[in-house]
Amino acid sequence: MSKSDQSVLRQFSIMIGGLAVLTVVLIFAALAIHDHEPKETNPKQPARVAARIAPDGAVYAGNTGRAAMQAAADAATKAAASQVAYGGTTDGKAIYDHLCTSCHTSGVAGAPKTGDKANWGPRVAQGIDTLVKHAIEGYHGPDGNFMPPKGGNPALTDEQVTNAVHWIADQVK
Numbered sequence: 001m002s003k004s005d006q007s008v009l010r011q012f013s014i015m016i017g018g019l020a021v022l023t024v025v026l027i028f029a030a031l032a033i034h035d036h037e038p039k040e041t042n043p044k045q046p047a048r049v050a051a052r053i054a055p056d057g058a059v060y061a062g063n064t065g066r067a068a069m070q071a072a073a074d075a076a077t078k079a080a081a082s083q084v085a086y087g088g089t090t091d092g093k094a095i096y097d098h099l100c101t102s103c104h105t106s107g108v109a110g111a112p113k114t115g116d117k118a119n120w121g122p123r124v125a126q127g128i129d130t131l132v133k134h135a136i137e138g139y140h141g142p143d144g145n146f147m148p149p150k151g152g153n154p155a156l157t158d159e160q161v162t163n164a165v166h167w168i169a170d171q172v173k
Contacts, residue, residue, distance in 0.1 A: 085155035092167030095160050099151045100168065110145025120172040128169060135165045 001009075086098050096104075096114075103111040112119035123131060136158055138149035150156040151164075 084157055085153050085160065088157075090157075090159055090163050092163035092165075095156070095164040096167055099153055099156075100164055103151075104168065109147075110141060110143060111147070112145075114168055115171045117172045120169070124169055124172060128166065131169060132162050132165045135161050 086095060089095065101114075103109060104114045107113050112123065134147055136150060139145075139147040141147075150161055
């Protein structure tokens with residue numbers, strides 16, 4: 001082996017040794033950083049995460065899967081129903097005061113102002129059922145006005161929305 005070959009082999013060995021030392025240093029640095037990572041303080045957290053992602057991560061197949069899917073849907077509906085807006089009040093004025101007033105007093109997004117007979121007259125003439133339908137499902141008017149479904153609060157029940165619409169309609173009579 002010539003001197004130049006020995007020199008290249010020596011430099012290559014030093015480089016490999018240096019990379020090995022660098023690898024070991026990086027491993028120890030990662031372990032030190034990991035040791036200083038805050039530990040989980042709530043022992044129930046992994047169970048909550050598993051429960052939260054269970055419907056999305058579940059596999060449903062055949063009749064058992066359909067039953068499990070229906071049970072999951074029923075549980076989600078029940079959970080949503082338990083979180084009814086404004087304490088479950090069905091007082092139309094209270095719902096208006098909590099939610100509707102923000103748009104219907106200032107005319108945001110083309111919303112007719114409460115008590116404005118000129119704007120409400122044609123709407124009321126369409127019938128209260130149409131107003132309720134637009135309030136529950138949402139509505140994009142031909143003149144660019146916009147009513148979000150349930151006034152933008154999906155926690156409202158249809159009964160709550162209906163009572164709020166009746167209260168608003170009564171203000172123009």
